[in-house]
Amino acid sequence: MDEVPQLGDALPLVPTTSNWLDVAMADLDSVHADHLHCERKAAQSALSLIRSYPEHTDLVEAMARLAHDETRHVVQVAALMQKRGQQASYDHGDEYAAQLRTHIRKQDPARLLDRLLVFAVIEGRSAERLGMLAAALTEPKAAALYASLADAEVRHRDIFLSLARSIAPTSWRARATELAAVEAEVLAQHPVMARIH
Ligand SMILES: [Fe+2]
Numbered sequence: 184m185d186e187v188p189q190l191g192d193a194l195p196l197v198p199t200t201s202n203w204l205d206v207a208m209a210d211l212d213s214v215h216a217d218h219l220h221c222e223r224k225a226a227q228s229a230l231s232l233i234r235s236y237p238e239h240t241d242l243v244e245a246m247a248r249l250a251h252d253e254t255r256h257v258v259q260v261a262a263l264m265q266k267r268g269q270q271a272s273y274d275h276g277d278e279y280a281a282q283l284r285t286h287i288r289k290q291d292p293a294r295l296l297d298r299l300l301v302f303a304v305i306e307g308r309s310a311e312r313l314g315m316l317a318a319a320l321t322e323p324k325a326a327a328l329y330a331s332l333a334d335a336e337v338r339h340r341d342i343f344l345s346l347a348r349s350i351a352p353t354s355w356r357a358r359a360t361e362l363a364a365v366e367a368e369v370l371a372q373h374p375v376m377a378r379i380h
């Protein structure tokens with residue numbers, strides 16, 4: 184996939200309106216510690232799609248490149264933490280992503296479509312909140328890192344949407360709208376925490 188079109192309009196995520204930014208800014212150590220694992224899991228999820236769908240040539244290439252981006256993000260977040268004198272911690276799980284995954288249908292080809300769209304949702308939400316943090320952070324290097332992560336996650340969202348469109352040209356938009364609405368419900372039930380989601 185050489186050119187990734189801007190497809191974000193197909194995924195109408197509700198804006199973050201809670202006190203999330205205040206909670207996150209009050210405990211940046213927790214945000215970083217969790218985010219290291221978010222980036223790691225994003226890489227693993229991309230690679231897991233290659234394991235499941237090796238016959239999809241476009242998907243294999245796009246996911247290999249995306250996993251590469253995400254592992255670079257792990258390195259960048261780890262470096263930021265090291266600079267802050269902060270130790271990494273174990274992964275405390277991700278109830279938000281787990282809840283979204285319960286909406287992935289079990290049978291292919293619907294399963295592939297849903298996996299791509301759920302990943303697009305997670306990338307889209309991450310991009311929004313990483314951008315909010317970037318705008319709020321006063322330390323210039325941390326702000327620049329979060330801004331660059333936000334830009335990358337927008338691109339990733341569009342890569343997932345583009346793959347979804349190519350495998351389900353007539354149904355991807357309606358399903359993207361459904362999953363965006365599901366995500367709004369999941370967020371509404373989710374406690375506000377010092378992490379990206
Ligand atoms: Fe990332």
Ligand SMILES: [Fe+2]
Pocket residue numbers: 225253306335336339
């Ligand atoms: Fe990403």
